[in-house]
Amino acid sequence: MADTAGQVTTSGEQMAKMRVHELAAELGVDAKAVLVRLRELGEFVKSPSSSIEAPVARKVRASFGARPPRPGSPRPSPMRREHVDPHVDRPGFDPTAPSTRQFGWRSGAVAPPQHPDLLANVERVRYKYPVLRDHIDALRSLGSQVVYAGFCRQDGFRDCAIVHVRFSGAIEAGFGFTREVMIFYSPHEDLQGRTFQAAARELGGADRSITPDIFFMWSPDRRLQIKLNDWSRPAKLAIPLLIDDEDELSLITLLRDYIYARDLFYMTTPVYGASFFGRRTLLQSMRDDVFNQRVTGVFGLRKSGKTSILMQLKEELQEDKVVTVLMDLEAFPSPPEDPTDDIVSDLRRRLIAELKSHKLRTQEISQLQERPSILDLKNALQAILKHLHKDGHRILLLLDEIEYLTPADRIDIAEGDMPRIAQLLSALRSIVQESENFTFVLSGLTSAIIEGGRLYGRPNPLFSWAKAVYVKPLEREEADDLASTVGGKMGIQIEPGALEALHEASGGHAYLYRNLSSAVVQHLPTDVFQRTMTRASVLTELDDWKSRVQGNIEEMVQHVKRYYANEAVMLDVLMDSPADFKELASSEHVAVRRLKDLGLIHEQDGEFEVSVILELV
Numbered sequence: 207m208a209d210t211a212g213q214v215t216t217s218g219e220q221m222a223k224m225r226v227h228e229l230a231a232e233l234g235v236d237a238k239a240v241l242v243r244l245r246e247l248g249e250f251v252k253s254p255s256s257s258i259e260a261p262v263a264r265k266v267r268a269s270f271g272a273r274p275p276r277p278g279s280p281r282p283s284p285m286r287r288e289h290v291d292p293h294v295d296r297p298g299f300d301p302t303a304p305s306t307r308q309f310g311w312r313s314g315a316v317a318p319p320q321h322p323d324l325l326a327n328v329e330r331v332r333y334k335y336p337v338l339r340d341h342i343d344a345l346r347s348l349g350s351q352v353v354y355a356g357f358c359r360q361d362g363f364r365d366c367a368i369v370h371v372r373f374s375g376a377i378e379a380g381f382g383f384t385r386e387v388m389i390f391y392s393p394h395e396d397l398q399g400r401t402f403q404a405a406a407r408e409l410g411g412a413d414r415s416i417t418p419d420i421f422f423m424w425s426p427d428r429r430l431q432i433k434l435n436d437w438s439r440p441a442k443l444a445i446p447l448l449i450d451d452e453d454e455l456s457l458i459t460l461l462r463d464y465i466y467a468r469d470l471f472y473m474t475t476p477v478y479g480a481s482f483f484g485r486r487t488l489l490q491s492m493r494d495d496v497f498n499q500r501v502t503g504v505f506g507l508r509k510s511g512k513t514s515i516l517m518q519l520k521e522e523l524q525e526d527k528v529v530t531v532l533m534d535l536e537a538f539p540s541p542p543e544d545p546t547d548d549i550v551s552d553l554r555r556r557l558i559a560e561l562k563s564h565k566l567r568t569q570e571i572s573q574l575q576e577r578p579s580i581l582d583l584k585n586a587l588q589a590i591l592k593h594l595h596k597d598g599h600r601i602l603l604l605l606d607e608i609e610y611l612t613p614a615d616r617i618d619i620a621e622g623d624m625p626r627i628a629q630l631l632s633a634l635r636s637i638v639q640e641s642e643n644f645t646f647v648l649s650g651l652t653s654a655i656i657e658g659g660r661l662y663g664r665p666n667p668l669f670s671w672a673k674a675v676y677v678k679p680l681e682r683e684e685a686d687d688l689a690s691t692v693g694g695k696m697g698i699q700i701e702p703g704a705l706e707a708l709h710e711a712s713g714g715h716a717y718l719y720r721n722l723s724s725a726v727v728q729h730l731p732t733d734v735f736q737r738t739m740t741r742a743s744v745l746t747e748l749d750d751w752k753s754r755v756q757g758n759i760e761e762m763v764q765h766v767k768r769y770y771a772n773e774a775v776m777l778d779v780l781m782d783s784p785a786d787f788k789e790l791a792s793s794e795h796v797a798v799r800r801l802k803d804l805g806l807i808h809e810q811d812g813e814f815e816v817s818v819i820l821e822l823v
Contacts, residue, residue, distance in 0.1 A: 223257040223258060223259060223260065224257065224258065224260070224263055225254070225255055225256065225257055225258075226240050226241060226244070226253070226254045226255070226256055226257075226258060227254040227255065229258070229263050229266060229267075230254065232267075237254035238254075240254075240266060241253075241254065243269055244258070244262070244266065310376055311349065311374060311376045311377055311380070311455070311458055312347075312348055312349035312374055312376065313349070313374060313375055313376035314374045314375015314378070315349030315350075315374050315375075316349060316350055316351040316353075316372045316373070316374060317351070318346070318351055319351055319352065319353060324352075324353070324354070324355065327354075327356055328342075328352055328355045328369075330355070330357075331355045331356070331357070331367045331369060334365070334367060334391075334393075335367055335391045335393075335424070337391075338367075338391070340449065340451060341369075341389070341424075341447065341449065344449050344451075344454075344456065344457050345371060347454050348373075348374055348377060348454075348455075348457060348458065349373075349374030349375075349376070349377075350371055350372060350373045350374050350377060351372055352369055352370070352371055353371065353372045353386060354368070354369065354370035354386070354414060355367070355368070355369050355370075358390075358408055359408065359411075360404040360407055360408060362404070363392075363401065363404040366391060366392050366393070366401070366404065366405075367390075367391040368388060368389070368390060368391075368408060369388070369389040369391065370386040370387070370388055370389075370416060371386060371387050371388075371389060371422075372386050373387065377458070377461070379694075380697055380735070380736070381462075381695075381697050382465075382691075382693075382694035382695035382696065382697060383417060384417075385415045385416050385417045386414060386415065386416050386417065387416070387417045387420060387421065388405075388408070388409055388412065388421040388422070389421070389422040389423070389424065389447060390405040390408065390409075390421060390422070390423045390424070391423075391424050392405075392423070392424070392425035392427075393425070393426070394425055394426075394427065395425070395426045395427055395428075396427060397425045397427040397429075397430060397433055399437060401425075402433075402434070402437045402444065405421065405423060405444070406442050409421050418479070418480040419440070419442060419443060419479075419480035419481070420445065420465070421442075421444055421445070422446075422447040423444045423446060423447060424446070424447040424448075431446040431448060434446050440468060440470065440481065441479060441480055441481060443464065443465075443468065445460060445461070445464045447460075448460070458735070461697075462697065462732075462735060463732075465695070465696060465697055466696060466697055466732040466737065467732060468695075468696050469696070469724050469727050469728065470692045470695055470696055471692055471693075471720045471721075471723040471724035471727055472720070472721075472724040472727075473717075473720060476511075476513040476514040476516075476517050477514050477517075478514055478517040478518040478520075478521050479518070479521055482517075482518045483687075483688045483691060483692060484680065484684050484687065484688050485511070485515055485518075488504075488515065488675060488677070489515065489518060489519060489522065491675070492504070492515075492519050492647065493519065493522065493523070495645065496519075496523065496528065496600070496602055496645055497600075499638055499642070499644075499645050500645065501635070501638060501645055501646055501647070501648070501668065501672040501673065502647050502648070502673050502674075502675060503608075503647075503648040503649070503653055503656050503668075503672050503673065503674045503675070504648070504649040504650075504675055504676075504677060505649070505650060505651065505652065505653045505674060505675070505676050505677070505803070506651070506677030506804065507651065507677075507715070507762050507765075507766070507804055507805065507806075507819075508651060508761065508765050509715075509716070509718075509758065509762070510677045510678075510679075510715065510716055510717070510805075511677055511716040511717070512677050513534075513606055514716075515649075516532060516606060516647065516649055517532070519604075519647075520602075520604065523602065526600075527597070527598050527599045527600060528599070528600045528601075528602050529560050529561060529564055529566065529594075529599060529600065529601045529602070530560070530601075530602045530603075530604060531553070531557055531560050531601070531602070531604065532604040532606065533549070533552065533553065533556065533603070533604065533605055533606065534606045535549070535605060535606060535607045535608060535610045535611060535650075536606075536610050538552075538610065540610045540611070540613055540616070541611065541613055541616060541617045541619075541622065541624045541627070542616060542617050542622070542623075542624070544624060544626060544627075545611070545627075546580070546626040546627055546629075546630055549630065550577070550578060550579075550580055550583050550630065551576060551577045551578070553583065553603075554571055554574055554578055554583055555576075557587070557590075557601075558571055558572055561590070564599075566594060566599060567590060567593050568590070570587075570590050571583075571586045571587065571590060573586070574586055580626070580630050580633050581633070583633075584633040584636065584637060587601075587637060587644070588637060588640065588641060591637070591641045591643055591644050594643060595641070595642060595643045599643065600643040600644065601643065601644050602644075602645060602646070602647070603634070603644075603645075603646035603647070604646070604647050604649065605646060605647065605648050605649065606649045606650065607649070607650050608648045608649060608650035608652075609651045609652045609654075609655075609765075609769050610650075611627055612652060612654050612655050612661075612769075613769070614652075614654065614768075614769055614771060615768050615769070615771065619654060619655075619658065619661065619662065620658055620660045620662075620663075621660065621662070621663050622662050622663070623662070623663065624662040625663050625664055627661070627662055628661045628662045628663075628666065628667065629664070631655075631667045631668060632664075634646055635667045635668065648668075648672065651765055651766070651769055652769040652770060653800070653803075654769070655668060656668040656669060656671075656672040657669070676803040676804065676805075677716075678803070678804075678805045679713055679714030679715050679716070679805040679817070679819075680709075680714040680715075680716055680719060681714065682709050682714070685705070685708065685714050686705045686709075688719070688720075689705055689708060689719075689723055690705070692720075693723070693727075693739065696727065696737075697736070697737055698730065698737045698738070698739055699736070699738045699739070700738075700739040701738060701739065701740050701741060703740065703741030704726075704739045704740055704743065704744050706741070707741045707744040707745055708722055708726075708744055710818070711744070711748055711751075711818070712818070712819075713805070713817050713818030715805070715819055717758070718755060718758075718759075718819070718822075721751070721755060721758075722744070722747070722751050722755075723739075725747050725750070725751045725754070726739055726743055726747050727739070729743070729746075729747065730743070752822055755822070756822070759819060759822050762819070763820070766804070770797075770800060772794070772797045773800050773801050773806075776790065776794055776797045776798065776801060777801065777806065777807070777816070777820070780807060780814055780815075780816055781816055781820070784814060784815065787814055788812070788813070788814060798814075805817055805819070806819065806820060
């Protein structure tokens, strides 16, 4: 008879189950060797007494170079067992070839759809796209089902179809899916980029809970794969749904080739949306501040994730009628050169652009000259806010890299001659106090701009008024969740020892943690069906990784020395003599607190030590 893989099955093993230890006895090997081989084949088996399907047993036999037993032949005695290294000498075993692993991928199968409306919608789509029938068959063979079917809602693309798939539990676990996955069907033989953009918009606007960064796409275009490979980005991975009818594991291979090729730990720019992870408590607190008219200062080391937090906050407030303007102050002149006019002019331009993108009123600000005075911009913004308040809209201003307004190594920020910066901050504070729908957030390395009583010869408008929060290194539990979740999306299982090693080596610093994880991922195999990050794989990568991030860490330290002169001296004291540091700590309590807030030193039982980050310098 023919089994599910289309191969001939002997009558003696007709789909009968057998226990692992029985198969080990038959092969003359230790049961542990069979368990190891089963894991390599993608089968999840707990113990030697566990049962396995006949096709799985046949594949194990083939991997050991053995033939199936003849019908009625007695099973070999366990006394014949001999030690066999499962990692060597595996005639007939091809780890990349499809196998009876399909039984494992069907685990946690999804129930077939029954609802008449869904079945009718599937038929409507299948009438337009007959290839859907083949796709449904391929999905069902892997325990997966179509759970939604309909047509595209984007103007100009209403002949395109949308199908949602719920994968089996084994596939979801293996490739990190937790939601449905969209398939976009296009009838176009010459697929254009605008159709890809329509698919991306459809994905972003889906009402159902759907995987936000991965989707399948099908069209009769012969260059579908080439085009999607060119158009796809990490935040929107489009997989060409090209299934080999002769290969029942073709879909699994497709997922492996695309998902394993990603490195979601790697980042050189701020991350947000589907790529953002963690910091939920801080984000919720900042969200509350926005709706309660509070001003927040977010401070932390370079590359600790501050800008990512601002961009994620902007992303999460989009549906709450909040118009967000993000300004990077690093691009402007820095004192002693006065940057105020440039900042005010750029703020006017960005406000107009953001309000227009939301189709909101801009008249009062548009009528200002291109380089308005602080007072003119304040009055125009207040007039706009009154109109926006009627419809429940708010404006949120995010000022990033705020330390460039207070370079303590170049100017006396308490009494220096730069009063217009303090005047601009006073105007922003007045708008917060006089309106019900405006606030702003400061972000940067140093909290000096809100901690001094005087700012550039004037009373500091933010002193004892703005709230300071620090982006500290990731706690072990939060880091574990980040690594396990991000790793899962690339089909990587991370062992507890590896999680411990990642956190120990990086000190939980967000950038360093992801950077080290990325370095390890780059050396994991991509031609297998299960990838595991072990402690050994992390430790193997450590020396090379330390040499590569040396420049980044030195840059962090130099920034601390530039903006925190007193704290830098204290750091040197701690590294030279912890006893002297302990003696000075009580009189330099402000510097000690800042160093602790930045995650550069730790205190335990009255003793101080530098963080792992500084040990890497």
